Amino acid sequence: MVRRIDQEARRRDIVAAVWRTLERGGLAEASVRKVAAEAGLATGSVRHFFGTQAELHAFALRSLSDRVGERVRRAEAEPDVRRRALAMLGELLPLRDDTARELGIWLEFVHRSRYDPALAEIVGDQAREVREFLHHLVRGLVELGHLPAGTDPEQTAAELGALVDGLAFELLTAPGLLDRAQAAELLEAHLFGPRPR
Amino acid sequence: MVRRIDQEARRRDIVAAVWRTLERGGLAEASVRKVAAEAGLATGSVRHFFGTQAELHAFALRSLSDRVGERVRRAEAEPDVRRRALAMLGELLPLRDDTARELGIWLEFVHRSRYDPALAEIVGDQAREVREFLHHLVRGLVELGHLPAGTDPEQTAAELGALVDGLAFELLTAPGLLDRAQAAELLEAHLFGPRPR
DNA sequence: ACCTTACTAGCACAGCTGTGTTACTTTGGG
DNA sequence: CCCAAAGTAACACAGCTGTGCTAGTAAGGT
Numbered sequence: 001m002v003r004r005i006d007q008e009a010r011r012r013d014i015v016a017a018v019w020r021t022l023e024r025g026g027l028a029e030a031s032v033r034k035v036a037a038e039a040g041l042a043t044g045s046v047r048h049f050f051g052t053q054a055e056l057h058a059f060a061l062r063s064l065s066d067r068v069g070e071r072v073r074r075a076e077a078e079p080d081v082r083r084r085a086l087a088m089l090g091e092l093l094p095l096r097d098d099t100a101r102e103l104g105i106w107l108e109f110v111h112r113s114r115y116d117p118a119l120a121e122i123v124g125d126q127a128r129e130v131r132e133f134l135h136h137l138v139r140g141l142v143e144l145g146h147l148p149a150g151t152d153p154e155q156t157a158a159e160l161g162a163l164v165d166g167l168a169f170e171l172l173t174a175p176g177l178l179d180r181a182q183a184a185e186l187l188e189a190h191l192f193g194p195r196p197r
Numbered sequence: 198m199v200r201r202i203d204q205e206a207r208r209r210d211i212v213a214a215v216w217r218t219l220e221r222g223g224l225a226e227a228s229v230r231k232v233a234a235e236a237g238l239a240t241g242s243v244r245h246f247f248g249t250q251a252e253l254h255a256f257a258l259r260s261l262s263d264r265v266g267e268r269v270r271r272a273e274a275e276p277d278v279r280r281r282a283l284a285m286l287g288e289l290l291p292l293r294d295d296t297a298r299e300l301g302i303w304l305e306f307v308h309r310s311r312y313d314p315a316l317a318e319i320v321g322d323q324a325r326e327v328r329e330f331l332h333h334l335v336r337g338l339v340e341l342g343h344l345p346a347g348t349d350p351e352q353t354a355a356e357l358g359a360l361v362d363g364l365a366f367e368l369l370t371a372p373g374l375l376d377r378a379q380a381a382e383l384l385e386a387h388l389f390g391p392r393p394r
Numbered sequence: 395a396c397c398t399t400a401c402t403a404g405c406a407c408a409g410c411t412g413t414g415t416t417a418c419t420t421t422g423g424g
Numbered sequence: 425c426c427c428a429a430a431g432t433a434a435c436a437c438a439g440c441t442g443t444g445c446t447a448g449t450a451a452g453g454t
Contacts, residue, residue, distance in 0.1 A: 007400085026312050028225060031441060042403045043443090049401095053442065104311075110370050111308045114301075115223050127371045158375060159383055163356070166363025173307050174324045178355060186356050207431085228411060239433045240412095246431090250412065 011049050011059070014039050018060040022105050027112050030057070054118060061109045061119060065126050068092075068102055072133070081144055085137055086188055092130065092164050093187070094171045095180045107172055134161050146192065163190055208246050208256070211236050215257040219302045224309050227254070255315060258306045262323050265289075265299055269330070278341055282334055283385055289327065289361050290384070291368045292377045304369055331358050343389065360387055 017039035021030045032053055036046045050056035072091045078084040094100035113119035134157040141147040147156070167183045214236035218227045229250055233243040247253035269288045275281040291297035310316035331354040338344040344353070364380045 010401090026308075028312075032443085033441080044404065044445095045402050047443075048403095051443095107308070111223075111304070114370060115225075124371065124373070127367075127374050131374060155383070155386070158379065159360070159387060162363035162367055162375075162380075162383065163360050164363065165366050166359035166361065169362050169366050170324075170359055173311060174321065176321070177324050177328060178359075182355065183359075186352070186359065189352070190356060229413085230411080241415095241434065242432050244413075245433095248413095 007049070012063075014041070014046055014049060014056070015060045015063050018056065019064070019101075019105055022060075022108050023101060027057070027108050032056070054116075057109075057112075058118060058122060061122055064102060064105055064109070065122070068106070069129075071099070071102075081141070082146055082192060085141060085146075085191065086184075088133075088137070089160075089164060089187060089191075090184065093168050093183060095184055100172070103168055104172055107169070131157065131161055141191075160191070163187065209260075211238070211243055211246060211253070212257045212260050215253065216261070216298075216302055219257075219305050220298060224254070224305050229253070251313075251315060254306075254309075255319060258316060258319055261299060261302055261306070262319070265303070266326075268296070268299075278338070279343055279389060282338060282343075282388065283381075285330075285334070286357075286361060286384060286388075287381065290365050290380060292381055297369070300365055301369055304366070328354065328358060338388075357388070360384065 014035065017035050018030055021035050021038050032046055033043050035056070036043045039046070046056070050059065068091065072088050075087040075091050076084060078087045091099060092103075094103045109119055110123050113123040135153055138147065138151065138153045138156045138160065142149065142151050142153065164187070167178070167187065170178050171180065171183055211232065214232050215227055218232050218235050229243055230240050232253070233240045236243065243253070247256065265288065269285050272284040272288050273281060275284045288296060289300075291300045306316055307320050310320040332350055335344065335348065335350045335353045335357065339346065339348050339350065361384070364375070364384065367375050368377065368380055
């Protein structure tokens with residue numbers, strides 16, 4: 001085989017073009033032709049790396065979830081327990097331009113997954129992963145005494161998940177109703193009570 | 198003018214067909230032709246009542262929000278204060294088949310509104326309306342002593358809104374992660390604390 | 395040097411889309 | 425009765441879509 005490295009690089013380039021296209025007009029705009037144009041390639045070239053459009057979309061989604069996962073893991077470095085929890089949760093919210101970009105694209109796929117079983121499977125896996133992460137997080141906070149001892153991890157994780165999803169959804173779809181700072185503050189207040197001043 | 202009443206009825210029929218089409222495959226499937234077929238009409242007939250596809254979609258969205266609004270108002274009849282609050286909030290969640298249908302369609306429009314300024318305006322109005330309703334609700338609960346006196350209505354309404362949106366979003370996009378009963382219970386626990394038993 | 399393999403490009407096809415236009419049918423007021 | 429208004433239908437057009445297919449280019453192992 002020849003130039004295997006270029007293959008990987010090309011696939012990354014194309015996926016990046018998919019993201020840019022998605023960002024501009026949603027999945028409806030992510031046609032093979034438009035993605036190819038965005039990547040500066042012919043449609044035939046794109047189809048050489050991704051046999052079908054569904055394959056291209058699925059790969060773009062998986063790449064995206066890898067990116068988000070990596071970001072969350074990076075936020076784990078924060079030493080202070082409370083700050084670490086908030087930082088990791090914050091990566092799941094569109095609080096910065098980069099995460100807003102990523103989560104906007106993610107929203108696109110989640111939405112499409114309601115009618116696309118192949119995407120639904122991937123999205124479902126991601127959702128379960130996030131849920132387990134929240135369980136883990138809540139249990140940790142209870143053990144370290146940052147949440148009351150009687151806390152029900154199931155219930156608390158579910159509520160936290162809904163709140164995070166809701167904040168993300170509102171920031172992405174109804175800007176002006178909520179700004180990023182308010183969302184961050186709301187999350188903190190929900191987890192640890194109102195901030196002492 | 199002739200048969201003005203039939204005109205109204207026809208428009209309602211067509212909008213109902215839009216909803217059914219949307220339900221099946223999202224806005225991507227709600228083409229003029231498919232809606233016409235669903236309504237048992239020719240495409241020309243549909244275009245006689247709605248000059249353009251955008252107009253058709255906008256009208257379908259407004260009709261939907263009227264329907265939801267009416268439902269919420271109907272839930273106001275409940276005499277008990279707490280039950281009334283929960284009933285009205287419950288109408289904003291896909292807890293029954295009928296509301297799940299409606300909110301699924303609503304989600305479709307909200308999503309599209311991210312790239313469609315005309316829809317964005319309508320959706321933005323709806324979001325502000327809901328937010329004001331939540332403010333009103335929270336203030337009422339505080340006045341009647343069902344929420345602590347120190348409650349900040351702004352903050353509480355915002356959090357409540359995010360939770361409701363998050364629960365709705367999860368029920369619609371990630372069934373299996375959460376069931377309807379859990380969502381209802383979560384909402385109640387969030388507002389009034391864990392249910393006494 | 396050469397030839398297999400990886401890659402790039404472009405065209406063709408069938409199918410769908412929104413919309414404009416034109417013609418036909420029904421209907422109710424005068 | 426009759427005719428203008430209202431509603432229905434069908435076709436045409438240009439443009440976009442995913443995908444199949446074929447031809448051309450470049451590169452590295454032998």
